[in-house]
Amino acid sequence: MANSEKEKKLICALLVGEAETKEKAKQIAESYQNCPYIRLMSTKEKQMFATFFLPEKQRWWIEYIEKKPKQTFGLEKAKLTFVDNVQYPQKLKMRLPKTPQKISPCGANCEGCPANEKCLCCPATIFYKHDFFKSK
Secondary structure (H helix, E strand, O other): OOHHHHHHOEEEEEEEEEOOOHHHHHHHHHHOOOOOOEEEEEEEOOEEEEEEEEEHHHHHHHHHHHHOHHHHOOOOEEEEEEOOOOOOOOOOOOOOOOOOEOOOOOOOOHHHOOOOOOOOOOOOEOOOOOOOOOOO
């Protein structure tokens, strides 16, 4: 796949994670509820479930959550599944602020992040390096 095609392709990842407590799972879900990449975030007891839609170029970011769940999301463990086909929604609508912010909805500061060089940054911030989700 050509690099430009890879940059434009969306992937869907399903994350199942486990927090230390029921309260921690709920707190994590609440802190990421406005993440532009997340379409669904729910909990049951200590488990957390999330559906992500993100550019394929950001796949490394979601895979890092599975590799380092405690350091990234605060989870004890995390398991990812990448789906082949998405039947619904047919068109992704991002939940972005009216104007890009300096701090992402989850509270992260993309400017000071050690992964800033590799990352596209959060689409809700002024640091976002891609036009994938920007309105036309």
